[in-house]
Amino acid sequence: MSSLPLDAIATLLDQGAADSAVRLLRSSWEPELPPDDLVRMYCMWIRGLCETDELDNALTLAKRAASEFPREIDILIALGNVHDLFGDLEQARAAFEMAIDVEAGGALQHYNLGAVLERLGREPEAEVCYRHANEADRGGGAMFEATSALGAMLRRQGRLDEAEQVYDAYLGYDPIHVEILVEHGICLSDLERFEEAIERFNFALSVEPEHAGAQYNKAITLYRVGKHEQAQGALEQARRLDPENALTLAVLGGWRLSAVDCDLDEALSLLYGALDLLERRYAGDAANAGYCSLVVEEVFEALWQTGRQAEARDVARIAGQREWITPHILDSLNEADHGRSPQVTIFTVVARAEAGERPEYWPENSDGYTTGLTVLACDEDEAREFSLEYLRRIDPSPTVRFHLDVVPPKQPESQSNTVPSISIDAAGPLQLRARGVFRVHAHRAYSFRS
DSSP, X not given: OTTOOHHHHHHHHHTTOHHHHHHHHHHHOOSSOOHHHHHHHHHHHHHHHHHTTOHHHHHHHHHHHHHHSTTOHHHHHXXXXXXXXXXXXXXXXXXXXXXXXXXTTOHHHHHHHHHHHHHTTOHHHHHHHHHHHHXXXXXXXXXXXXXXXXXXXXXXXXXXXXXXXXXXXXXXXXXXXXXXXXXXXXXXXXXXXXXXXXXXXXXXXXXXXXXXXXXXXXXXXXXXXXXXXXXXXXXXXXXXXXXXXXXHHHHHHHHHHHSTTOOHHHHHHHHHHHHHHHHHHHTTOGGGHHHHHHHHHHHHHHHHHTTOHHHHHHHHHHHHHHTOOOHHHHHHHHHHHHOEESOOEEEEEEEEEEESSOOTTSOTTEEEEEEEEEEEESSHHHHHHHHHHHHHHHSOOTTEEEEEEEEOOOOOGGGXXXXXXXOOSTXXXXXXXEOEEEEEEEEEEEEEOO
């Protein structure tokens, strides 16, 4: 139907005018449309509703579209995306798997399934999906999103050589893709191939001179090789390019705080400015928890290593409340409070909190939550003690009560008096370890009043 303004609607969506696009879609609806037009309209309408935060309507529309076109790839992908936005990862997984069943050679459905599987903790399967997405997209080169996700996952797993090969292969197809140039540079820096890393960042900056990420990572690499003055200059430039980047503020504040000629007011202003940015932008936003944890750890470490332990503990308390706390922060606190032991046992603790009066940082209408902790302790009583100590630090209100279930590790009888074979990290179980809560391994599941 030539009068249907689908191209105009697509332009509005691409320009960020989702409200206008949705209004135009509603006014353009006709009972009888050619299937191709109807599929395209459904997909744009679902996208527009998602972008205007009308998720309930988006899900209703996506389900309707899927019932009418049960084997239409774009509809299935749109349905999976809406389920993903709702946090219903299993339903999203099912939709993307159906899309792959319909068309196994499509890159987008493989990438989307990989992203969902990664968030479900099924990283080996996610890796397969990302690699399939790149292989499926060979006609136009590897897929950027799949390359970026796969590279980041491999780096996180410590498989740096493999990650470097993934980035290098992508740049063989698109040698001036700035984001991949930067990610490749980060990987090279982690591999201690510093000169090559700086070359990558400089090349990225030659293509896009105001790329703050390239400047930031160039600064980090310069600092690693001892070129501190140049690193400071590069980081200042990154800050000028992106003044609202909390990580840049945190790192710059840490460098300033550790300097011989430290301007204390400026350094602390940068560090606490980074925390303030996180609070304003990301408090309660689980999707950005990884980034927030990275920033908080920088702030904590800067304060802890310069003798400002009381302030660092306050930062750790905020991090625990916001679910931004990291194993490194916990390890530092545990060592200071409990020392290190040559032999510890790994316990899992399921903690339930209840509150008569909701703390201000809990979601509205919530009256409790459940979370999981990994605790290093000599016995169950100590694991319970450490867990309670941690929870009372981050939720100090006297109206909050805690109920703990300690799950001892399962071991063969012959190993009952030794460290469990569960691996905590690459260093192995025989080193001295700080006792206490080692990791928060489950986000809070809040309970809400009806």
